Amino acid sequence: MAIEFSDCSAARTDNSFDANTLIPQRTETLTAFIGRATRGPLNDPVIVTSFDGFRRIFGNHGPLGFLSHAVQQYFQHGGQIAAIVRIANNATRARIDLPAQGQLLRLHSCAPGSQIVLRASVDYDGYPRPDDNRFNLVVQRLARPGSQLVEDQELFRGLSMDESDERFVVDVLRASELVQLGGPLPDHRPDATRAEHPGQPLPYVDMGWPGGDGEELSDYDIVGSNDERTGIFALDDLEHVDLVNIPLLASGHDHGVTTFLAAERYCARRRATLIWDPPWAWNSVDTTLIGVRNAGLASPHAMSYFPRVCALANPERYPSGMPAGGAVAGLMAANDRSERWQDLDAGHGRLKSGLAPVVTISARQAAMLQRNGINVFTSRPPHTGVLTGNVSLVGANAVARLCQRLDRRRLLSHVLKSLEQHTRWALKTHWSREFEQRLIGQIDTFLRGLFERGAFPVARVEQAYFAKLQAAIQGHERELVVRIGIALERPGEFQVYDIVHRAERSMARPAPVLEATQLAG
Helix, strand or coil: CEECCCCCCCCCCCCCCCHHHCCCCCCCCEEEEEECCCCCCECCCEEECCHHHHHHHHCCCCCCCCHHHHHHHHHHCCCCEEEEEECCECCECCEEEEEECCEEEEEEECCCCCCCEEEEEEECCCCCCCCCCEEEEEEEEECCCCCCCEEEEEEEEEEECCCCCCCEHHHHHHHCCCEEEECCCCCCCCCCCCCCCCCCCCCCEECCECCECECCCCHHHHHCCCCCCCHHHHHHHCCCCCEEECCCCCCCCCCCHHHHHHHHHHHHHHCCEEEECCCCCCCCHHHHHHHHHHCCCCECCEEEEECCEEECCCCCCCCCCECCHHHHHHHHHHHHHCCCCCCCCCCCCECCCCEEECCCCCHHHHHHHHHCCEEEEEEECCCEEEEECCECECCCCCCCHHHHEHHHHHHHHHHHHHHHHHCHHHHHCCCCHHHHHHHHHHHHHHHHHHHHCCCCCCCCHHHCEEEEEEEEEECCEEEEEEEEEEECCCCCCEEEEEEEECCCCEEEEECCHHHHHHHHC
16 A cells, blocks of 8 residues: 655645644753763753752752753753753762661662762651561751751651561662662661650761762763663653753863764754863864864764853853853753744843853954854953854855754754654554545644744745655555655755654655655656
8 A cells, every 4th residue: 555645835734633733833942961960860861940950959069060050051041941961980879877786777879979968767666566677767868968958858667677578678768769778688677766865856877988979071971871871872761852962071171072973973863952062272263263173073963162151250260261051052942932943143142140251252253163163152242242153063164054054954853853753643543545634734734833933934835845745555564754845045945854654763864866856846
């Protein structure tokens, strides 16, 4: 069976189609940040919607790098939602040893880190008999070393040392987000932590061994493992990701080319944009131009910028400036929300929160950097800067100007990603003329909505896009191909792609040139 290509250059929306399955015009831009933190889960993307939410889980600013600064900048500049992936190199876990009649019940913190401060208490309330094996356990996480401020607490009642009991301590503590068991279990329940005198507060057993932050990250830690979903590949747990930033390490330490290549390839696969912080050696226009030409950092799926920024209230803290990848991501996310579908303008690319470029750049220098694929923070009075350029990191040798235009690349990625995800349902649907009309109508509604919001630089809808459908059964396998063409720069000049749905996966690929030309006509 085969369904021939059908045209939807003009609108054909099926009003009976379930509106809940319509392809959304926009989703909130999700930015992923990957880096070191003093606490929090490892290699597990955690969604946060504010910097306060980040601090509660991962801690505040510290000496480990610029992850916390990037997240703070992101929310200050308009970001609404972020995914944080904490990674580490040989970090160690804190430990609490609870006495148990001469033996020990050993608890480790679930996550490693120097700022994870835990304490625990044990009582026998409800289980007073000496031969009983049950106990209650309270675990608290404090704000910082030496603090009494409790940030998190878990209470486990009626734990048992009997492995046949439904409240067996090993089984119950698997649900804990603060601690995990370590070492062999004692033969008896842990000793109760009793106050010396009646009426005194219940005492706690403090950590006997603090955790550690480990060593400086290597490329291997950042890239991680595809099979184990660590490092960059931890983002596979997210349904979608739009922007990725790997904030620089401590001043003077850059990420390697291996990290860049792995990150940009990952972003290409997920149709995301990598925001690459400029290496520390990029401290002038000349060193930046030399660096970008010699470093081999080129990809239409990545963007970078120059210069770094400083906090005007305390410029001496970071003499070489701070990376501004978080601010760039926030500006891009805010611009996405405005539905202008174009590059940042002077009103929406402006630095906030007392940040300013550390280097003043002339208009001629800015033009040179932009031709080489570097966006520029140009100074604006009073004491701020505006992001200009709208270029991806493809450099002056880009084959086509379209490959360099960041806004057009991101629009194309949005269209392909949306159709990959939201038309896959059709693969499992009975194919008929009604099915064809409903699917084509859904796609047309999506593309027409983009046209009406100014996404395509054309005046007439038939010059903005087309979509065609081909479905086939070969043996027991189904294959659905949605061919789309969208005019990203000029009326009727279509970029043509096939969205291919098969049982094992969905993917978008450029259409064969000859076929694309024939079918666009």
